[in-house]
Structures are given as C-alpha cells and as structure tokens.
Amino acid sequence: MSSKTALAVTAENTDIFEEMESSVQSYALSFPTTFDRAEGAYLFDQKGKKYLDFLAGAGTLNYGHNHPFLKSRLLDYISRDGITHGLDMHTDAKENFLKTFDEVILAPRKMNYVVQFTGPTGTNAVEAAFKLARNIKRRHNIISFTNGFHGVSVGAMAATGNSHHRNASGIPLGGVTFMPYDGYMGPDVDTTEYLDKILSDSSSGIDHPAAAVVETVQGEGGLNVASADWMRNLEKVCRKHDMLLIVDDIQAGCGRTGSFFSFEDMGIEPDIITLSKSLSGYGLPFAVTIFKPEYDMWKPGEHNGTFRGNNHAFVTATAAFEHFWQNERFVNDVRNKGKLLEVALNKIARNYPDDDLMGKGRGMMRGLSCANGEVASKIVRKAFSKGLVIETSGSESQVVKCLCPLTITEDELLAGLFTLRSCVEEVLGTGTAQG
C-alpha cells in the first residue's frame, strides 16, 4: 500500500522492509538478509545460513548473543512476573544491580561513584552528563575531540564530530568546542599542550569549559587510541582549569579493552563516566551516568525519561557482573585474545606495504585501517558473502572494525581472521606474504 512499493525488490523476505521502513537504515544495507536467531558468536538468518559476528551489536554484545547464564536469569525473572517497567522506582532488580555493581565492579577498584539511570540509550547518558557538568560549573562550553562520537540527540550530537550526523540536525549545534585528539597533529605533538595553551589564553576565543568529554578509544571515529600519558595530561589540564573530566566509556567500557573500564590502568579519576551498550550484557537497552558523590547536585526529576527502569536489563547486567567479573579469568582471556587479534591484524597489514594497511586499536577493540573507504567497503562486502558480519568505522569509513564478542573462542576468532585475510587478498591481491 505504500508509495515505496514500486521500488521494492522482489526478494520475498525483504519487501515489508522496502515498503515500510525508512531509508535511514544503514547496517541493514550492509547485511541484506533477515536474521532470525543468534547464539554466542553466531547469527542465523531465516534461511538458516550461519554468520560469524564480528560486529556484535556495534560493541553491545561483549558476552555474545543470548548468553545462556544471562538468558536463564532473564527467563526466570520474566516467568516469575518480576517488575518489567519501573520508571525510577526502587525495585528488587535495581537493588541487586546496584549492590552487585558496587561489590563486583566499583568497590574492588576503589571507585566511589553515584549512579544515575538516565534513560536506556547512550545518547541519554551523555545528555545527562553534559547537563550535570554545565550546572555544576555554571558554564555552557564543553570540550570534545576530533572524531569523537557521543550520540545523535541535539545535546550529545554537538559533541559528535561526524558531519553526516551533524548536518542532519537541521540547526547549528552549540556549546561544544572541538580539540585535536591524541595523535591528531602527528605522533610527536601532545595535543593536550595545545588545549592547555588555548585555555590559559584569555583571548583564545574558547569560552571556559565546564568539562571535557573523551573516549579512550574512538570506536566510531576509527579506532583511534589515546595513550595513558595523554589521558593523564588531559586530566591534569582539566584539574588546572577547574573542569570536569567525562569519560564516555559507552563503547570502550564493559571489558572491551581488557578491563571493565577502559581507563583502569591509566591512573586517572574521571568525574563523570557514561556506560551503555554492553552494560546489560544481553543487548537490552541500558545506560547509566556515574559520577563522584560530591557532584550529585541533581534536583529530583530534573532529568527524567520513561524507560530509566528497564528491569530486564538490570537482571542481565547483574548476571553478567556475577558471571564474568568476580575474578580475573575473563579479563585475562580478553587480553590474550586482544593480543592475538593485534598480531593477526598487523601481520595482514605487513603483507601490503604499499596499500596503507594498518592494524589499529586496543584490547579487543581493533581493526584494519585501509587506504580509503572504498577498499574497506569492498572487504566488508566480501566478508558478508563469506558469512562474516563485520563493519567499517572512521570518518571515511576506512577502518574495518573487528568488534567480535569478547566470549568468542580462539578457534572462532582465528576462523574469522582467516576469512578477513582472504577478503583482503581478494580485494588487494595476495600481497608480499609467503604463506
């Protein structure tokens, strides 16, 4: 019945999408099939075809699809009619989440933070963080960094570098000043020195910021990695200029880099941290903004939202904390696979000395930077045809991003990397490799 019908492809299983769903879809274009079910590192489409998942919900499925422990807890909870939707009311599930989050995650790391349930999407968590920072410091400006991605609602989008998203806003985006991320001005320049200079100069034109917001690894921005030194220097600049440090750990957090928080070994203490994506562990919408208790200056209800109490997510998040984070096993495993990934990607890259291939990233947040978006796009399209779901990121979509589940087995990981290498070979030739 839609006017779009005329454009519909004939393939039976996609026409309702052609007919009814907006052209705003993006991943759906890269993976032209209809998925039906999933387990661990695998997706299955309606025809039963199996795909290895190196996308993992864009970093949302760190524990894989439908992890059995989390699934069983969720089924129990639903079966016993646990509260599903709880606004911001106290519930049993939230109580367990808070306790476990404190006992398993925060307390062992000596982190004293208050939790705000912000609405269950990353952009909500970022909007809350910005409001809080602006109100605490009574200043409107926030420092963000080149190639940063923090969401697409107007407040968060102002801090998102991507012009494709920015231009869609239809209004100028204000209240944010962009500064060069680590490495942006070349390997020898510490860009926090430039930031410090700008902030120390009362005529630089940069209004005194309330805060700086930063990702330790820029997931959407192309897997750019901030060094621990740079992060420490950034924190120093924030302290010197009386600004809050906000770490947006939405993609890099929850274990992706080899520790729960991506900044754990860096010796910094962010004032505000945003978490989402893999926080529920099961792919359910969930986000929190956590901050030092002295910054809990919210008045009741100042930031609200209908779905702040997605209790199913509390249940699976609690289960994930219990299952994966009570000891070092999981983390060690992630670190090992991260090294494996690093070695494998670098090895692929070395085979193509003339093609600008480069391994990038940290922990299990890694990828292969290509000469341009066209090459990367060819690789991921080939990969899909070979049963590997994988995507690009970066300002020119030039980085093939390996965001496999952290729970992937080594064999699965190697199989995926083997497929990836064969795709690279089909696109760029066999390179200089001897075997």
Add this chain to the structure above:
Amino acid sequence: MSSKTALAVTAENTDIFEEMESSVQSYALSFPTTFDRAEGAYLFDQKGKKYLDFLAGAGTLNYGHNHPFLKSRLLDYISRDGITHGLDMHTDAKENFLKTFDEVILAPRKMNYVVQFTGPTGTNAVEAAFKLARNIKRRHNIISFTNGFHGVSVGAMAATGNSHHRNASGIPLGGVTFMPYDGYMGPDVDTTEYLDKILSDSSSGIDHPAAAVVETVQGEGGLNVASADWMRNLEKVCRKHDMLLIVDDIQAGCGRTGSFFSFEDMGIEPDIITLSKSLSGYGLPFAVTIFKPEYDMWKPGEHNGTFRGNNHAFVTATAAFEHFWQNERFVNDVRNKGKLLEVALNKIARNYPDDDLMGKGRGMMRGLSCANGEVASKIVRKAFSKGLVIETSGSESQVVKCLCPLTITEDELLAGLFTLRSCVEEVLGTGTAQG
C-alpha cells in the same frame, strides 16, 4: 563507602539506593518501598504488600504489567534464541512487527506511513521527528505549545515547556517557539487564530517554522485536552503556512484515549507521528517515528543509535497488536471505562464546589485538577499509604492523574476510585456529598 552514607536512612531495604543512586530520582520519592513483582493492575513490594497501579509506568503499561499473552510470546522468543539486539538489521521479529503494524493498525485506518526505528525512547523519536522536519523544510524553527512535554534531550527539551527540566539543561534552548495551547487564553479564544496571525505577519519576529508539534492531550502538562476543532484548525494553519504537523502521540497513543491513535476521529492527517511508551505493550523500551512516505528523505545512517533494534519489544508489540487490536472489543471496553472514569471524577469534583476540584482529560487519560500542588500531593501520598500508586502532573503538579492500565477490570477501577475519593475526603473534608 559512599559519602552519601551519612545521609542514608536506616531502613534496610532502601540503603543501597540511598548510598548509590543519584538524587535525580523522583517517582522513587513518592513511593518509598521496593517493588518486586507485578501482574495486571497490581504491583507487589518486597514485603508482599499489594498496590493497585493507577500510574502504569506513566502511561507505558496500557495492557497492565506482564500481560500473559505477551509474556508467553516473549518467553518463547527468548527461549528459542531469537535475535535480542539487532541494530537496524532486518530480523524476523522486526518483519513481523512491521507486517502486523501495517495489517492491524495502519491499513485498516487507511494510513500510509513509513516507519523509522529511532532509538527506543520517546525523546529519541522526537529528536528524529524534528531533524526530519527541519531538513525537509530547510528551516530551523518549530512551533510547540504551552505545557507541552516532548522529552529532555536538548533537541526535544527545547519543545518542552516545563522550566524545571529546561533550567537543568545548562544552556539556552533554541529552535522552538511556544504558542498557546487550546484553551490557554480562555474558552472563547481559538488560539490557532493567534498562531495564524503571527505566521501571516512577516514582522512578528517568529521565524517561518518547519513544523508544529502537538499532543492531543497533554499528559505531563496536566491533562489539557485539545478539541477536534482546534486540531483541525491547527492542521489548516500548518497547511496554509507550508509547515508539517507532528503529533506526539507518545503518551496519548496506543489506545489511551479510546482509539489507537489519539487523533483518529478528528479528521486530520499528521505528517509525522511519534509513538513510544505503550508501543511495546510490555513496558520494554521502544519508540518509532512514522511519517508520510513522501517525507522519507533520510540518507542512510543520518540518525542512528545502538538500541534501535530492541527485538524483544518488537515481539511484544506484535503480540499486543494481535491480541488487542484485531477487533473493536478492546477499544469499546476502554471507551466504557473512560466514561466511568469521567463520571466518577466529576462526581468527586462536584462534591467540592469551593475547592477548585475539576475532572479533566479524555478517554482513560483523566485526572482530578486540584486547587494547587500541595493539595494534589497530599492526596497522592495518602493514596500510597492506602495501597494506591498514583501521581500528579501539570505545571504546579496540581493534577492527580489516573493512568490505570486500560486492561483494568471495572471492579479494580471502582476500587481505585473509591480509594481516591476517600483520600480526597481526608484532605478536603467530606464535601457536600450525601453518600
């Protein structure tokens, strides 16, 4: 371990909340207990105390808590490892949702709309609607109405009237002009005439808007009701001035007023409609923005978000369409209970001719307007002590809002109203009633 510990109440079951959760909570302050499970119109706390729910997730639980048909579908889906998190990829669950939404909801109403999955919260849907309208018309301004509520991310909040929320933004909110809602200038003034005058006057200072956004009943704004005439006139003004009409049906939609869309009998054709809250039917985070196909001018990925593919919500939403919307039974039932509510609230109000009590609202979106917020607050606090969960709305929190599940039985509804009446009596005296 938190510095908040000092403030913690001794009550054992709330101290993790005192210790760990931000002071931004609001509902939790009104209902000081910890809820554990829920069924239909009832909530149960950890001590087993039973509460009748006249809040229903602020309009999110139109079919009550954990409806057995939806629950069973959800359990099956989870059990069979259906896709949980699907980004914007095509999935079996999304296919079923789209088909059923079209067959059961849109097609029978001769509505031809494209669906955008915007991220699963209402504010996301509104942000998407505004972007789309601004880009279609290449204008930045949007008309919103006094006492309107559309969310608290910066883009949506610009259209939200409430100063408590607005002031929390920490930056001036732009791109929106507020106009008086139906009835704002008194019963005899059609405020769309003022809007038309302002828009016809090239020196009014109001920049030509891309769109107007409106709720047919203002849920958070205090249950103010727009008449069908006014809505038609608003649509005419939009057509005359080449503006899009956006109906935010997030709270009033999904059956709350006695039809799926709140504007069905009004003879208008909104260009863009936002839906969320009760859309999943089960309280799961879900939102869509739907619009006429000719306005599907999105480029791939311009608006994105991690949780656009919350497939659990697709499953329960589909089940809800099937269960409640295939025939007129549910709607007729809602209308009958709406009338019952209206009569009962008016009867209470009439008992207090000197107390400014007034029944307000439409369908099962009704409440009791009190002289001020203090009176309303006393009533809802008393109600909670009597096992009735109910909240206020309005700019001064002066309206006691009855948002019971649409599936509530008549007996439950009458029981709740009886409790409400007794609370009113305790607060205002017995009034003039004879029995």
Add this chain to the structure above:
Amino acid sequence: MSSKTALAVTAENTDIFEEMESSVQSYALSFPTTFDRAEGAYLFDQKGKKYLDFLAGAGTLNYGHNHPFLKSRLLDYISRDGITHGLDMHTDAKENFLKTFDEVILAPRKMNYVVQFTGPTGTNAVEAAFKLARNIKRRHNIISFTNGFHGVSVGAMAATGNSHHRNASGIPLGGVTFMPYDGYMGPDVDTTEYLDKILSDSSSGIDHPAAAVVETVQGEGGLNVASADWMRNLEKVCRKHDMLLIVDDIQAGCGRTGSFFSFEDMGIEPDIITLSKSLSGYGLPFAVTIFKPEYDMWKPGEHNGTFRGNNHAFVTATAAFEHFWQNERFVNDVRNKGKLLEVALNKIARNYPDDDLMGKGRGMMRGLSCANGEVASKIVRKAFSKGLVIETSGSESQVVKCLCPLTITEDELLAGLFTLRSCVEEVLGTGTAQG
C-alpha cells in the same frame, strides 16, 4: 571597471553608484537622484531641484537639516581644533554634553540615570542594553514585541521582528521571545495579561526573561502606538516577574511624540533607555544607553567601540538641548503640529471609507495606513515626483510615514500634506470629499 558596469544606467549622475555601490541600498531606490545640500525641511539635488523632506533621516533630523544654531556651534568647535575623536576619554565636549543633558533633560524630569556611550549607532545602544540586562539578571531571555525594530546586528536583530532583516542574518537568532504588542490581539485584549500568564506559568516554555524591550510607538513596525495604560501594565508585569524594563526610544524619543522621552506622561520608570537618531540634533552618529545608577554593573571596557567619543555629536547635541529644551516653547509647538497632522491625516482617511485608509501614530510620528504595500508604494512614488520625500513602514510597507522635521513651519507642513493628499487622490481617486 566593475562587472556591474554592464548594468549601469546611462544617467550620468548615478553611474558611480551603479558601478560601485552594493545592491543593499534601499532609500536610494525610492529617491533616484543625487542630493547635494539641505536646509531645514528642504533637500536640494545636484540639479538644484528642491524637495520637502517628510522623511528627515528616518527620524534623525528632528530639528531639520543643518540647523543654523547647531551648525554655528559645530563650525566653531571644528575651527578651534576641539577634540574630534576621543574614544571614551574625558573631553570638554563630553563634559558639556553630560552637564547639559543632566541640567536640561534629566534633572527637570527627576530622572536619575547613568550614561553609557555605546558606540554611535542605535544597534550599538541596544546591544549594550541587552548585555547589561542579561548580566544583571543572569538570564539569557529578553521579551520583545511583534513588529518591534531594534537594529540589525545579531544581538539586536534577535529582537527585531522583520523577517526580511532576520532572514539575512544567516544564522538562527536566539535569546529573545516575541510577545504581542498593544492591540495585536484586537482592541479589547490587554496583551500584557497574556504576557503575565505566560510568565506566571512555569511550564509555558518561556524562559524567565532578564528584561522586556519596547518602543512606545513602533516606527519601523508601522506606527503602532502603545497606550499609557498598556505601558504601565507592562511595567507592572516586569516588576512582578523581576525583569528590567527597557524602553527603546531611538526613534520615538528626542521630542518626536511631543516630549523629550516618549513615555514622559505615562507614569513609568524604565530601568534602561536607549537614545540615538536625533540625539545629536544634526544627523551625526550618536547613541547612548542610560540606566538607573544601581544597574551600572559594567566592568571597565566590557563593552567598547572606536567611535564612542564622536565629539562633534556631543557639541551639536549640547547645542540642541540648549536651544530647544530650556523651555516649553518647542514642545508646545510640536504638540500643536502633531494635532494638525492628526486632523489632516484623519481627514484624508475619511474620504476613502472603502479603501482601508487610516491615520496612525502619536505626536509628530504619524502616517497613513493603506490597504496594502502596493498602494502605499504608489503614493510615495508619486510624492517624490512632486518633490516630497516620504517613505513607508510596517510589515508590508503599508504605512505612509510622515516623519517631517519637528521644526517644520506650519505652512511647510500644510504644503506637504496637500501634496500627500493629491498623491492619494491620484492613486485612489478623489474619494467622497466635497472639497
């Protein structure tokens, strides 16, 4: 040499303008000749043709062109090498200006105000007023009124209603909310009640303003007149809501309405007043913002500008105070001519009962409102061909505006009105008049 040469008309005396001057010119299009000199109420072009001036520099030449007393003072000052350009330094000329302004204007009216030299244009004075108000109240919003005109720099333009100017800004204009001016909603509606309601409603969407800015007569807006009652009510609303009242007296001040300040008989005490246009008395660039001493919260140099010390203007302004404002003679004369104007314009209007003609305005700030801009435009074009320089104003340029010098003789005034009437007759026919 310009690429515009090709378009140049052949008329010898205009081609340098065609070749070199931007198409942004407007008055020059209405009066296609080159003026050479001027005296009193008359302009003379290069060919010696004489024009009666009913435009008077858009209200800048209240004392006519090149008034001999002011001219003689200015010649003396220049001849003796008085300071011409003084930044904001203390000079003899500024000292005399301040003393005379106090003795002749402020003190007799019991007005205690501090003077800020803001840069010599009206828009500068308005920008300064807005900054001051926003900083005093620590709020960003300012109330302006439909059809208001306050200048075209970005800060002032935000408060200017005209869309032709607003659209030229190239960016959205923020920080201002427009409200209906006196009479905008019909003669029976006191629009300050709407303003009060909006400001009293914490969910109206209107952020608490720092100030309201208003013209008592809207010069550019079409000679709309605010009543004394309305102005008093506006002041009350400002007091009630802790807002400053800014009267922009740039066009209506300096005697135009029959008193030095346009609001003198209204019983109000604006917190901030802007003056410019006829302030120098001689057409020289000059503007001040004056405010109650308790609001002088400026830090040194916060608002600056190169031409704040245009000492020639100080000299002529001082001379004008001395010559015109030491007794009641001038004011009485203006009032009498204002009445004459009123009677004459109303008489013309009455002759055309079917043509929507209407006399408008106050004092010697009056005009003839026509059915539309086309009629008004025809009238002023005919007038120019008959040696009368006169312009339109209003949102549709529908008002023929008589802004003759206040010093015009009655004979000159009658001659101009006679010409105007004959132009009306040529455009609309002889009407119903019998003689």
Add this chain to the structure above:
Amino acid sequence: MSSKTALAVTAENTDIFEEMESSVQSYALSFPTTFDRAEGAYLFDQKGKKYLDFLAGAGTLNYGHNHPFLKSRLLDYISRDGITHGLDMHTDAKENFLKTFDEVILAPRKMNYVVQFTGPTGTNAVEAAFKLARNIKRRHNIISFTNGFHGVSVGAMAATGNSHHRNASGIPLGGVTFMPYDGYMGPDVDTTEYLDKILSDSSSGIDHPAAAVVETVQGEGGLNVASADWMRNLEKVCRKHDMLLIVDDIQAGCGRTGSFFSFEDMGIEPDIITLSKSLSGYGLPFAVTIFKPEYDMWKPGEHNGTFRGNNHAFVTATAAFEHFWQNERFVNDVRNKGKLLEVALNKIARNYPDDDLMGKGRGMMRGLSCANGEVASKIVRKAFSKGLVIETSGSESQVVKCLCPLTITEDELLAGLFTLRSCVEEVLGTGTAQG
C-alpha cells in the same frame, strides 16, 4: 543628583563624569584628565597641558588630529549646507567618495570591489560581512583566529577572542570556530595546515565554514603579525574548501602597515574586506564592507542602519585620499618611520635580555611586548605622567602599543620613543645599555 555622587572625586573638572558616566569607561581611567583640543600628534587638556599622542584614537587618527586639509574641506562642506545625514541616499559627497576611492585606491591596485555602507562602526562592517558570507555559502560557521578582535555586537563578538568582552555578552556566542593564528603553535608550525586538516576531516566536528575572517596584524590581540606566506596559505585553504576569505583591515588598513591595505604585497585577493577607524581620516564614524562584485547578493535593505550616510565622513575621507594617496610620498614616509620604530623598539628590548621585552608588529603598527600586563601597565602610566598618551593591548594587556599618527614628524616620533625608553628604565632599571 546621582547616587554615584558619593563616590565622586573632588577634582572639579571630572565630577560630572564620576556622577553621570557609566563605569564601563576604560581609556578614561588610563588618562585621568579632560582633553580639550588637539592638533596633529598632540592633545591638549583643559589646563593647557600638552600630550604627545601615541594612541591616535586606537588607530583611528592615522593622519593626526584635525588635519588642516581635511578640516578645511569639512568646514567648507558644513558651511555650504552640504547634506549631513543621508541614510543610504545618493549624495554629492558620497559620489565623490566612491569616485575617489575607485580612482585613487582601488583602480591603481587593480582591485574590483563593490562598496557597502554598513553603518559607521567597525562592528557594523563585520556584522555585514558575516551575514553576506553566510548567505552566499548557506552555511553558519565562520573561522576566526585566536586573539582576533572584530567588535562587540553579538554577531561580531562571536569572532572576538577576548573573554572579558565575550563574558559580557550574557549569552553563549555561536557560529564561529577559533583556530590558531600564525605562530600560535610555535614558529615552526604552519597553523593553516592544522586548519586544512580539520576542514578535510569530515569527522573533525568543525562544520563546513562559510568564511574565514582574519587580521593581518592583530591590533587588540597584541600586535601579532601574520606572515605573507601564512596569509597565502590561508587563502589557499579557503579556496580549497570553498570558503570566502574576509580580511578585517579595520585597524591595520588605511596605511598603518605601510600600504593602504595591509595585505597589498602578499599576493592575496580577499573576497570581503572591512574598513573603518582611519577611513574618514578625521576620526569621524565611518565604515565600509567591500567585496567582489559577484558576491553582491544583497537584497535591498537587508542590512540597514540610520547612520550609513555620515556625509561629513565621506568628505574627509575623500580629502584624505586626495591628499595622501595620489603618489608614493606618504607611503614611503610611513615605511621609513616604521623602520625607525622597529629599530628603536628592538634596541630598547635588547637592553633587557632578562625581562622578556620584545619589539613586535609591522609598519607603524608596533609595540613592545613585556613580561606581563603589570610591567606594561606601569610603563604606560609613567608615560602619561610624562605627557605621552600610549596604551597596552594583548590578552594580558602585556604589549605597549605605539599607534602614533602616521603623519608624526621624525622629531616627534623620536621624542616619544625617548620618553618611552625612559619609562621602561624607570620600571625595569637601566638595563644593559651603554648609552
């Protein structure tokens, strides 16, 4: 009568200023006397004390005070009742200005530009330039540079770096992105490369700008000088990224650097140029924005203002073009004195190897950078006590700025420099100099 009276100093000749003038004054604080008349390079106060003027109206009096040739022309024009105030109408004086500007200034330099009379202050010219650029390119963003100064009305102030001015705006300033000026990142970094990188990166967060605005020498910013190479590179970046190049030549233009336009020898062709300050030559308010004819996309009246036709300024500007710019004599003289200044300032600086003294600037726009604002402030205060009027600039007011009239005689210049050196000696000791 003012409440400020209590604070008034007893000195008779300043109390009207204490009583009546706002605390926003700045220069007046540095030069606590009342000036009465001026000639050439000298100011005289009411007591007859003579001051050598090394401030020259902050660069407005390039030809000195009350230059006799300009004065005589102005007296003649006023005496013969030439048009004083002409809105934007064609006048004899404007005709002469345009012809002479073309013949003497533009044509010999092969510059083909259209002239917009923007309102007579620099900030007006900048506001017009920004509007034009934004409308031509249909983009809101403009690149400005650290330490740039372009005025204090909201539109221009957004591009002004100084936080003292910015903070006074009371609202966030948008639509401008600041980039590092030449030399800001050290002598070896070409900051246009960073600009190019940012603009080439679609995820840098910097919205595609309509234009870049730049001063070749930053007068208020502390006499920072852009090299010709840097300016050419900036132009290249603008061309590459389809942006307009706006040169704000308000302070550096009109001969100050040794040529009429400050960029004449740089091999660049700005799209838009702003001129003001010394344009009238006599200190009268005057500003123009000139641009390439293909960019004259203004619609009539889109940018307006009461004082765009300050004909007195047209007369003196024309006289200045005729007197100073018909041959190379004046320019050569300025260049010679510029070299003398350079040598003298460097010599002073070299005497204080441990005090961070440094000569800065270009042409006759030079100064002495001190270790901090306190040192600079002591020097200028001492200078005033010795009869030398001189001021500081720079973000910390750390640069003593020598902006003497370009017409100063060598003897006067040397006398002033001698005084300056003695002040430095009094503040910093005699240094290492031998005589």
